[in-house]
Amino acid sequence: MSAPKSTPITPEVVKAHGLTEDEYRRVLEIMGREPNITELGIFSVMWSEHCSYKSSRKWLRRLPTTAPWVICGPGENAGVIDIGDGLAAVFKMESHNHPSFIEPYQGAATGVGGILRDVFTMGARPIANLDALRFGAPDHPRTRPLVSGVVAGIGGYGNCVGVPTVAGSCDFDASYNGNILVNAMTVGLARADRIFYAKASGVGNPVVYVGSKTGRDGIHGATMASAEFDDTAEAKRPTVQVGDPFTEKLLIEACLELMAEDAIIAIQDMGAAGLTSSSFEMAGKGGVGVEIDLDMVPVRETGMTPYEIMLSESQERMLMVLKPGREDAARAIFEKWELDFAVIGKLTDTGRMVLKMGGEIAADLPIDPLSEAAPVYDRPTSSTPLPTTLAAADVPAPAGIMGALETLVGSPDLCSKRWIWEQYDHMVMADTVERPGGDAAIVRIHDTNRGLAMTTDCNPRYCGAHPRTGGAQAVAECWRNLTAVGARPLAITDNMNFGNPERPEIMGQFADCIEGIREACLALDFPVVSGNVSLYNETSGKGILPTPAIGGVGLIDDLARRASVPFKAAGEDIVLIGTTAGHLGCSAFLREIHGRRDGAPPPVDLAAERANGDFVRAEIAAGKVTACHDVSDGGLLVALAEMAMASGIGAEVTAPEGPIPLHAFAFGEDQGRYVLAARDGRALVERAGKAGIPAVFLGKCGGTELTLAGAGAISVARLRAAHEGWLPAYMGDDMGHGAA
Amino acid sequence: MRARVHVTLKQGVLDPQGKAIGNALKSLGFSGIGEVRQGKFIELEVAESDPARARQKLGEMCEKLLANTVIEDYRIDLDH
Amino acid sequence: MRARVHVTLKQGVLDPQGKAIGNALKSLGFSGIGEVRQGKFIELEVAESDPARARQKLGEMCEKLLANTVIEDYRIDLDH
């Protein structure tokens, strides 16, 4: 064979491709000869952490992935669940952390583009986007421009394609100073009997390329996404891709139009590692070979080599296998949408990937052996021990409880993120029933009276202190947020963001978080249907807090039966569901008021979580609840303040008699709790009692102040000013990407 | 001193705007249009009479704000 | 022939982008910055070897698409 002879394969070249000596030995075995540079590049991306999950695979297998309503779990482009009436929800979350740190606008924008493609690849129309963002300390000089660029980028892409961005999360912590997290999630809607998969079949069938042309974008992005940063990363600034949301919008419409016809056998987006991983995945899943003529690939630049074409990460491209004879009909659709369309190859029975260019063979590799021999590591782990539980009495009371409340609601993590979501079109498609700001967003299933609830959650403080508890808590909180709006939680996607897995303590965090997620998923019947792993979020040996972001989806059968955060009318009763112990370890109170972050995170009692949630959901469905909010960061008083701020209606509450110090009652972060407003709170407490659910009558809403007996009062207006004020003031006159 | 800064996408970086403009020109019936690239153009007044110092200051502005040097190049022109 | 088109806001038209850049430069600590204006800069290849005809064609492109003459002026430069 005649391969480009240009680049000799030296040990340095092998190393620059991120392959260890041992991995390279395996390459030689599989090839039976020295690979050429194109082949080496292909091995390198296919065996990168990003594509092969070599460090995480062993642990991911632990995740529960089945339930009667799961149509397709992990392993495809996105997870698929049955939501009744012949419909399916398709969703996944994915990270774009490293690219967003290097170029926040384009990094975040292309992250959204990528996850959208994962969802519409499966035949679903995207109906909502969400995000999960983590930035460095607010006083770190890079934080402000990163927030600005990332938010503008997520909005810039989602707004243009016309998919509402309806929910998300955003926290700050110094551990993200050098490694921000930008996780994006898309939820789509499809007919349950019209899901498209990546499995290629039919020897001789045409392989078709559609979308944008291929340029030299992001070559080696997939390996970059798996490499730890060092201090020179900023200087290197490699390979950032630019997104084109306009083309993505056309691609969505064209693909969905073609999908309505009976023409596609298999389809796969070209994400990280572009044409390489998409063609490998399609052929590998179908057990067939593939032959591609690289001269047929639409290119943007002249003189592109096979290496560049195969490894390019140009955005807005898809690969399909069509039924024979359907090429012309398909071409007409893509030309109508002014997109490139090219038959670039065909399926073969050789089990090999053969690439040709200029009449010569540019690469020839076996498909299965390459995938099967992909390295899997069982890396050593070391668990983070459970810290000692802080007794409430060991945490001093604040100078004033209402003053502490004002500080908390105006702190970076708990303040209103309106400044962010107002830059996202969260209403386009005219089905957003519950806009950003609630426990979960609700998007109506178009043309029906049913809705999907969705949220992203994770508390990295808890995960850092005790990964297993933190992992379980993230899932439980996601489940609780869906429950709080009246939805039946159905399934999750997870985005595992961690440091360097070669360090046992990091691998231990990973393994323990997975274990916690597993326990919670099992206890709550809340399986994992898709996910993504981002490792090496580490700069100069300092890792991020372990951050397993959880994205959850739930179903509301009747949109008239749901709940929301704001109080609805003065005079209604306020009831607390769940057990309060006053747990202050790892709490927002401890961090914001005392500058401490010690202690164990609050324990997660999954049985209580489930029982309390099931009770609350039933009460909402029965129309007995006028407002509902789960208790999370900041504790009960923050939850009450949020209900008051959202409505402009105050409240007057009294702590039940007992040994818990008032500040621990106010700010403890005990899990499994909800605040409900009801016209008849006493009756609600009684029903809870009969059902064996802990419930206490707290007081009534009304007036313009929030009052806690023994702690005084604060005006709702003042709370609001603090709550709404922090982020806009922090961002100041920042001009973001607007001038660009 | 009056300065003009041109900020353009680096060679090889996708320019969706330029591409769309090219297509639009074609569909308006203009023929023979090759590649189209769009950039930014910033005019500003700097209180600095020494060209070398002005140029240095403008370079800093470009690096810090006016250009995104990950994907963009810049060029500084001074009026005399 | 290679052409460059500069599209700038007409005198008297508010330039929110230019203003924001000016403010941002100031808050970055740059002093002595006067008025800042931002414009667009479009580079394109036209298959036309006669400068006069190229200029005329580009003028049409500007009038029809590249500039909004309600608020913008344009200038055409040709490479030789």
Place this chain on the structure above:
Amino acid sequence: MKSAVIVFPGSNCDRDMQVALARITGVAPVMVWHRDVDFPKVDLIAVPGGFSYGDYLRSGAMAANSPVMAEVKKRAAAGVAVLGVCNGFQILTEAGLLPGVLMRNASLRFICRDVYLRVENARAPFSARYKDGQTIRIPIAHADGNFFTDGETLRRIEGEGQVAFRYCDADGAVTAAANPNGSLNNIAGIRNRAGNVLGMMPHPERLIEPLLTGSDGRPMFEGLAEALA
């Protein structure tokens, strides 16, 4: 009333407009792809929101030059009602059907939120179902909504009662604080002189039922159906 919704590459509120028209007027609109210049005769042409051609170069500029817009201009001149919302408004100004331009928001940021509008010069066909001076709540979602025009044109627009909606506060006061994007005179929507073409940045089609938290957009479509029946 028969209506048409023009769809450009990158339009993304076309379905929302379609749903609103179908639901409120009782007749589903014809969806017209930007290349279909000879679409059926209709009473109302709606140019929907979105990012036609990615908003590249200038919002609305490329769509304004598309073949279908020549036809829209012809029909507008013949008196057919034309409604442009958001990107549709930008397209109508770029096409010369309405005066002025929509520049980048003063904050330079995309803004999506409900705003209050004061209805000005309420009249058929677009706003007869509102009362003059009424305050309504409608969402905006745009980066380029900053209405600008030269002083003389502005005086003419104001003088001839072409302003249809102004940004105001919840009590109807037209204040600088209630201006979300820097528009001259808080202008959110204008008509042409003849009154048959209306452009507005806010999205009436997004608030047509209580489930979506409000119905203040409904009277516009009810009024159209009545006026153009």
